Amino acid sequence: MLAKNEEREATRALLASAARHASAFRAADPLRHAPSFTYEEAVVAFDGALSEEGEPAGEVLDDLVRRAGPGLSATTGPRFFGWVIGGSHPVGLAADWLTAAWGQNAANHVAAPAAAAAETVAARWLLDVLRLPEEASVGFVTGATMANFVGLAAARGEVLRRVGWDVEEDGLAGAPPVRVVIGDDAHASVFSALQYLGFGRSNLIRVATDAQGAMRADAFERALPESGPVIVVTQAGQINTGAFDPHEAIVPLAKARGAWVHVDGAFGLWARACPKKADLAAGVELADSWATDGHKWLQTPYDCGYAIVRDAEAHRRAMTIAASYLPPVSGTERDPSHYVPELSRRARGFATWALLRHLGRAGVAAMVAANCEQARLMAELLRAEPGIAVLNEVVLNQVLLRFGAEADDAAGDALTLATISAIQAEGTCFAGGAKWRGRWAMRISVSNAVTTQEDIRLSAEAIIRCWRSVASSAARG
Numbered sequence: 001m002l003a004k005n006e007e008r009e010a011t012r013a014l015l016a017s018a019a020r021h022a023s024a025f026r027a028a029d030p031l032r033h034a035p036s037f038t039y040e041e042a043v044v045a046f047d048g049a050l051s052e053e054g055e056p057a058g059e060v061l062d063d064l065v066r067r068a069g070p071g072l073s074a075t076t077g078p079r080f081f082g083w084v085i086g087g088s089h090p091v092g093l094a095a096d097w098l099t100a101a102w103g104q105n106a107a108n109h110v111a112a113p114a115a116a117a118a119e120t121v122a123a124r125w126l127l128d129v130l131r132l133p134e135e136a137s138v139g140f141v142t143g144a145t146m147a148n149f150v151g152l153a154a155a156r157g158e159v160l161r162r163v164g165w166d167v168e169e170d171g172l173a174g175a176p177p178v179r180v181v182i183g184d185d186a187h188a189s190v191f192s193a194l195q196y197l198g199f200g201r202s203n204l205i206r207v208a209t210d211a212q213g214a215m216r217a218d219a220f221e222r223a224l225p226e227s228g229p230v231i232v233v234t235q236a237g238q239i240n241t242g243a244f245d246p247h248e249a250i251v252p253l254a255k256a257r258g259a260w261v262h263v264d265g266a267f268g269l270w271a272r273a274c275p276k277k278a279d280l281a282a283g284v285e286l287a288d289s290w291a292t293d294g295h296k297w298l299q300t301p302y303d304c305g306y307a308i309v310r311d312a313e314a315h316r317r318a319m320t321i322a323a324s325y326l327p328p329v330s331g332t333e334r335d336p337s338h339y340v341p342e343l344s345r346r347a348r349g350f351a352t353w354a355l356l357r358h359l360g361r362a363g364v365a366a367m368v369a370a371n372c373e374q375a376r377l378m379a380e381l382l383r384a385e386p387g388i389a390v391l392n393e394v395v396l397n398q399v400l401l402r403f404g405a406e407a408d409d410a411a412g413d414a415l416t417l418a419t420i421s422a423i424q425a426e427g428t429c430f431a432g433g434a435k436w437r438g439r440w441a442m443r444i445s446v447s448n449a450v451t452t453q454e455d456i457r458l459s460a461e462a463i464i465r466c467w468r469s470v471a472s473s474a475a476r477g
Contacts (some may be wrong), residue, residue: 014057015101021065022097026090030074032427042071078448078455079429084239084267084397087448089299095354096301099347106140106347107337110327119349120334125356126306129273129364130292132285137312139319139339140348143305144266147291148193150307150340152231153318154289155260156197158311159229162258168317172198179225181205181259182233183245185213190233190264212243212393220250230259236281237268240436240443242375242396244268247283261287266305267447268396270297273361274368280395289315297368298359299449300351307339315339367449371397374456375446381460387471388464391441399444400436403467404474413440418470419463428462429455 037045045067074080076087109116123138141147156178160167165175180199182190184206191201208219215234224230232254234245247263254261263269263284269292271277272284284290288311294304309315320338329335337343359367379394382401389405392398404415420433420442434443446456 010057014061017058017061019097021061022093025072026076026093030077033074033077033080033430034424034427035071035073037071039071042067045071073430076448078451079459080448081444081446081459082430082432084296084445084447086294086296086299087450088295088301089355089358089449091358092298092300092351092355095351099350102347102350104347105344106349107343107345108327109329109333109335112347115347115349116334116336118347118353119336122349122353122356123306123334126352127308129356129361130269130290130308131272131278132290132308133310135312136308136310137315137339139307139309139315140336140345140352141305141307141340141342142303143295144187144264144291144293145189145192145305146341147266147293147305147307148190148262148264149196150315150319151262151289151291151309152190152193152197152233153341154309154311154314155231155262157318158288158314159231159260161314161317163229176229178229178231179205180231180233181207181220181223181225181254183207183209183213183215183235185209185238185240186233186235187239187264187266189266190235194233210243212241213238214243215245215250217246217249217253221253224253224257224259226257230254230257232259232261234261234263234284234287235268236263236265236271236284237396238398239266240398240400240434240441241392242268242394242398243392244271244280244284244395247281247286249283251283251286255286260289263287263290265290265292267293267296270364270368271396274365274372276365276369277372277396294348294352294355297371297447298352298355298364299367300348300355303346304348304351368397371446371448371451374451374453375399375444377453378444378446378456378460381457382463385464385467388467391436397446399446400434401442401444401463402439403442403470409439415470415474416440416442418474419467422466422470423463426462426466429459431463 075085104112104115106115119140139150157167163176182204205223207215207223210216236244251261272281290308292306294300295302316338321343375397376394379390379399382388383390387405389402391400391402403419404412417440431442431444433440
C-alpha cells in the first residue's frame with residue numbers, strides 16, 4: 001500500500017495526465033470528422049484478457065487514449081453536422097471535470113447542498129433565457145428522451161387526477177383511457193417516452209403534417225377528441241427540417257378542450273432565447289410542459305437535459321422518490337430528487353450554471369443566431385450546384401439535401417447514399433442520412449458554437465466535390 005502522501009501524488013499525476021490528453025484532443029484541428037475505425041475494429045482494439053492483479057493506473061489511462069483515438073468522432077469540432085450535437089463548450093467541459101472530481105451525488109439537498117443550489121439557480125436562469133413561466137419547475141435529466149418522459153408522466157398524472165384517478169397511487173389498471181394526440185413527424189424519442197409510460201406506439205391519434213413536418217392546425221382540430229383525458233404533444237424544431245408546429249393555433253384549441261400540452265423542444269426551444277428566431281416558437285409559452293437539451297444548443301457536455309413543468313406540484317407527484325433515510329424537505333427548499341426519475345445521478349447543475357453565467361442572455365442569443373445564419377449559407381452554396389436539391393425551408397439550423405435531384409426515387413436514393421458515404425470517407429466534414437417522405441436525404445445540423453462561416457464554405461466545397469465524383473462515376477455506368 002502506498003503511503004498517504006504517495007497516494008495523493010499519484011492521484012495528482014494521474015489527473016494531470018488525463019487533463020493533458022483531454023487538452024491535446026480538444027486543441028487538435030481534426031483532419032477527419034469521422035472515426036477511422038469501424039465498430040468491429042474498435043472492439044478488436046479494446047479486446048484482451050482481463051488481468052488478474054490489475055495494471056498501473058497511468059499505463060491504463062495512456063492505453064485507453066491510444067485504443068480509443070481512431071474510434072472517436074470529432075463531434076466537438078466545427079464541421080460535425082451529423083446530428084444536433086453541441087460542441088461541449090470549454091467552460092461547460094471544465095465545470096464537468098470538476099463535477100466528476102467532486103463526486104457529488106445530486107440526489108438531495110442535504111448530502112450535496114452546493115449541487116442542489118446550483119440546480120436551483122440554473123433552473124431559474126433557464127426559465128429566464130427561454131422565456132418560460134417563472135413558476136415552472138425544472139428537472140435535470142440525461143437528455144430530451146427523459147425530459148419528454150418526465151413531462152409526459154406529469155401530464156398523465158394530472159389529466160387522470162382531473163377525472164378522479166390517482167395514477168401514482170393506483171396505477172393504470174382500470175384507469176380511464178388517456179388519448180394522446182401527436183404529429184405524424186414527431187421525434188422518435190417522444191414515441192419511446194410514450195411507450196415507456198404505457199401509451200404504446202399504435203394507440204395514438206396521429207395528426208397529418210405539412211410539407212415541412214409541422215402539424216396542420218385544421219387536421220389537429222378535427223383529430224382532437226371530444227371527451228375524456230387528453231394529452232397533446234407538439235414539436236418545436238422538427239429534426240429533419242427545423243419546422244415548428246403552429247402553437248398559436250394549436251395550444252388554444254387544446255386548452256379549450258382541457259388537454260395538457262407538452263412541447264418536445266429538444267433543440268428548437270432555444271429559438272426562444274434568440275430575438276431573431278423567437279417568432280418561430282410563438283405560443284410555445286402557453287403549453288404545460290417542455291423538454292429540451294443542454295448538450296445541444298447550450299453546449300454543455302453530454303448527459304444534460306431539462307424537463308420543465310408549469311405545474312410544479314404535478315411534476316413532484318409524478319417524480320418524487322421518498323424513503324425514511326432521505327432527508328425531508330422543509331420551507332422553500334428544492335429537493336432535486338422530486339423532479340427526475342433518478343435518485344443517484346450526476347450533478348448536472350454545475351455545468352449548466354457555469355455556461356449560462358459565462359454566455360449570458362446575449363451570448364446564447366448570438367450563438368443560436370450564428371448557427372442559423374450558417375445553415376442558410378450552407379443551403380445557398382449547395383443549392384447553386386446542379387443536381388443538389390435543398391428539400392426544406394431553412395428556418396432554423398437544419399438543412400435537408402437530396403442528390404440527383406432529377407433522378408427517380410431509386411436512383412436518387414442510391415446517389416444520395418453514395419454521396420453521404422463519400423463525404424464521410426473524405427472527412428472534411430461529417431453529415432449523415434435520414435429518410436424523409438420515403439426517400440433518402442442527407443441532413444446537416446449546425447449546432448456548434450465554434451463553427452464559422454469559413455467552416456461552412458470548406459464543408460460546402462467538400463460536399464460538392466464528393467457529389468461531382470459520385471455523379472461522374474454514375475454517368476460512366
